[in-house]
Amino acid sequence: MAAKTTTMIETHDLSKAFRIAKRRPGLFGGMRSIVDPEMRTVSAVRDLNILVERGEMIGLIGPNGAGKSTTIKMLTGVLVPSSGKVTVAGFDPHRQRRALASHIGVVFGQKTQLWWDLPLIDSLLLLRHLYHVPAERHAENLAHMRAMLDLDEFIHTPVRQLSLGQRMRGDLAAALLHDPELLYLDEPTIGLDVVAKARIREFLLEINRTRGVTVLLTTHDMDDVEALCPRMMIVDHGRKLFDGPVTGIRERFGGERTLIAQIDPADLATLPRGGENQPIIEGLPAGVRQVPAESPQVALAFTRDALPAHELVAWLGARIRLRDVTFEEPDIEDMIRHIYEDGLLLKEEEEAVSVG
Amino acid sequence: MPRKTHYYRFYFEVARASFRRQLVYRWTNLTGLIVNIFFGAIFSYVMIALFQARHDTAGYDLRDTLRYIWLVQALIMVVVPFGWTDLMLTIRSGDVVSDLSKPCDFYWYWFSREVGSALYYFLFRTVPIYLGGMLLFGIGLPGGWVSWLGSGFFLLIGAALGIAFRFLYNIIAFWIIEARAMVTMGQVIATFFTGSYIPIAFMPFWLRSITLWLPFNGMMNVPTEIFTGKLFGGALAFEFLRQALWLVALTLLARGIAAIAARRVVVQGG
Numbered sequence: 091m092a093a094k095t096t097t098m099i100e101t102h103d104l105s106k107a108f109r110i111a112k113r114r115p116g117l118f119g120g121m122r123s124i125v126d127p128e129m130r131t132v133s134a135v136r137d138l139n140i141l142v143e144r145g146e147m148i149g150l151i152g153p154n155g156a157g158k159s160t161t162i163k164m165l166t167g168v169l170v171p172s173s174g175k176v177t178v179a180g181f182d183p184h185r186q187r188r189a190l191a192s193h194i195g196v197v198f199g200q201k202t203q204l205w206w207d208l209p210l211i212d213s214l215l216l217l218r219h220l221y222h223v224p225a226e227r228h229a230e231n232l233a234h235m236r237a238m239l240d241l242d243e244f245i246h247t248p249v250r251q252l253s254l255g256q257r258m259r260g261d262l263a264a265a266l267l268h269d270p271e272l273l274y275l276d277e278p279t280i281g282l283d284v285v286a287k288a289r290i291r292e293f294l295l296e297i298n299r300t301r302g303v304t305v306l307l308t309t310h311d312m313d314d315v316e317a318l319c320p321r322m323m324i325v326d327h328g329r330k331l332f333d334g335p336v337t338g339i340r341e342r343f344g345g346e347r348t349l350i351a352q353i354d355p356a357d358l359a360t361l362p363r364g365g366e367n368q369p370i371i372e373g374l375p376a377g378v379r380q381v382p383a384e385s386p387q388v389a390l391a392f393t394r395d396a397l398p399a400h401e402l403v404a405w406l407g408a409r410i411r412l413r414d415v416t417f418e419e420p421d422i423e424d425m426i427r428h429i430y431e432d433g434l435l436l437k438e439e440e441e442a443v444s445v446g
Numbered sequence: 447m448p449r450k451t452h453y454y455r456f457y458f459e460v461a462r463a464s465f466r467r468q469l470v471y472r473w474t475n476l477t478g479l480i481v482n483i484f485f486g487a488i489f490s491y492v493m494i495a496l497f498q499a500r501h502d503t504a505g506y507d508l509r510d511t512l513r514y515i516w517l518v519q520a521l522i523m524v525v526v527p528f529g530w531t532d533l534m535l536t537i538r539s540g541d542v543v544s545d546l547s548k549p550c551d552f553y554w555y556w557f558s559r560e561v562g563s564a565l566y567y568f569l570f571r572t573v574p575i576y577l578g579g580m581l582l583f584g585i586g587l588p589g590g591w592v593s594w595l596g597s598g599f600f601l602l603i604g605a606a607l608g609i610a611f612r613f614l615y616n617i618i619a620f621w622i623i624e625a626r627a628m629v630t631m632g633q634v635i636a637t638f639f640t641g642s643y644i645p646i647a648f649m650p651f652w653l654r655s656i657t658l659w660l661p662f663n664g665m666m667n668v669p670t671e672i673f674t675g676k677l678f679g680g681a682l683a684f685e686f687l688r689q690a691l692w693l694v695a696l697t698l699l700a701r702g703i704a705a706i707a708a709r710r711v712v713v714q715g716g
């Protein structure tokens with residue numbers, strides 16, 4: 091058994107580079123590539139330092155290709171780092187993969203560890219034997235999962251007939267039946283509708299609170315992180331850009347929010363038209379710019395320090411009649427662009443040192 | 447250590463789950479059954495026609511030949527199931543990564559799965575197909591308990607050989623993009639050398655001499671010949687030695703290649 095320290099995950103300059111063969115163009119190039127492949131190196135993860143305490147719930151957020159899945163794979167031990175050190179629950183994940191396996195649960199959003207053709211319950215029962223869970227303990231955990239995740243309505247249905255949200259609930263139960271102290275979730279909400287997302291989030295909060303399970307999840311959805319994690323890390327191109335609290339994160343890195351207004355058709359006709367026949371709002375306040383939208387909508391992007399959202403609505407409403415307004419929050423790509431453009435990275439790195 | 451019993455239990459449960467998984471595909475299996483019976487009947491008529499000109503080939507009379515034909519149809523899915531790409535598909539989809547990271551042995555995991563489905567095929571193909579042959583062509587059953595016991599035992603070896611072999615031609619998908627071609631090739635080689643097209647006893651001498659030394663001989667020909675009473679006594683002991691060695695060799699090879707594949711996944715990420 092690993093000693094019970096308060097640290098759950100610790101990495102030091104963790105890096106992973108993949109070597110992939112590059113194909114030369116043309117027929118002869120293709121043939122040459124077979125005998126003499128030209129290798130290209132992709133740095134998926136670079137010098138990542140992570141420190142996660144027991145009981146934390148932490149979000150790893152970044153756009154596609156940022157290196158999130160690669161990081162998770164190194165933390166479970168299925169991928170060996172190119173360089174750097176990593177310790178999880180007191181184990182070296184790669185060298186002690188088998189031993190670590192019973193301490194962690196893993197869910198990959200686009201994969202399933204359930205038997206496709208069999209009722210969900212069959213997979214859940216089989217897992218007891220994989221992890222050598224005592225029968226009573228397993229029964230207790232299963233009853234708990236059935237109640238918390240409402241599995242009963244579909245537990246006897248073959249997995250292939252389940253909706254994505256139901257299957258994710260099944261996979262969550264499967265990952266937790268052996269009482270892991272740490273749960274990795276790679277894009278757990280990908281492809282789910284709003285209701286299913288909310289349900290999964292509620293469940294994760296619950297197991298983190300009541301069972302003390304440490305949760306590390308990756309996502310490219312800011313909402314996941316805001317709903318779940320007190321702390322988050324932003325990664326891009328394999329590098330950590332930010333590591334710190336989630337509160338106020340949109341205000342700091344948010345870049346522009348977008349107001350989308352549904353214009354009354356009568357007023358829409360009175361607006362001047364610009365390129366591609368887009369209606370134009372003239373004389374916008376400073377810090378507000380119009381972005382393309384589908385008629386009869388008008389979209390205005392604005393920074394937080396330009397003016398409060400309700401003032402912009404009032405300003406617009408005074409000029410034209412509005413049917414409806416909605417706001418779009420900046421997504422992770424916007425935030426990262428903003429971090430780069432305004433050099434926020436350097437400032438935050440100094441802060442990260444004092445935080446962690 | 448009380449854990450040990452648990453350890454084997456998992457593989458047993460995997461085999462059971464795999465058996466139940468086959469039960470789901472009732473209609474597919476029923477169609478397969480009909481196809482096997484159809485081929486059995488066609489081959490039987492061809493052989494009946496041939497035997498009108500000739501009464502004994504390589505020590506096989508008509509009834510032996512018909513039994514051989516029906517046993518091939520009955521056993522083929524147990525030993526070399528058509529189009530088995532289950533492992534290859536997990537390599538393609540990347541699901542293999544999670545299988546490799548399970549706290550169990552990768553090869554024995556797949557082995558157990560295949561044992562489960564082999565048992566299914568034995569009950570729902572082998573038995574009804576042979577009964578079909580009995581009804582349609584009156585092939586009957588051999589009498590001696592030695593042939594029942596012997597063929598049963600060698601069928602276990604044959605099934606295990608078949609599992610190791612198909613594991614091998616599937617796991618190639620880690621290195622070769624056109625793994626489907628390899629599956630087709632593995633399938634054709636196995637079907638030919640197990641004697642499913644031409645009984646091994648009917649092959650020209652030079653080809654037969656080679657074939658008898660191959661593991662494919664142990665998959666179907668040996669259990670079949672024991673069942674029909676062609677193989678007994680000292681020859682049986684020799685076959686046991688030969689095929690048991692193949693079984694050990696192929697299993698070690700399969701596990702060795704699985705270990706190399708696992709290392710590759712761990713370094714290159716699949």
Ligand SMILES: Nc1ncnc2c1ncn2[C@@H]1O[C@H](COP(=O)(O)OP(=O)(O)O)[C@@H](O)[C@H]1O
Pocket residue numbers: 108109110132133134152153154155156157158159160161714715716
């Ligand atoms: N097995 C692999 N071989 C080569 N390149 C890979 C492999 N896995 C991931 N990559 C590359 O590493 C980078 C990070 O990928 P990944 O960790 O999957 O990102 P994310 O999960 O954040 O979307 C990408 O550029 C991806 O193409």
Ligand SMILES: [Mg+2]
Pocket residue numbers: 158159160276277
């Ligand atoms: Mg990913």
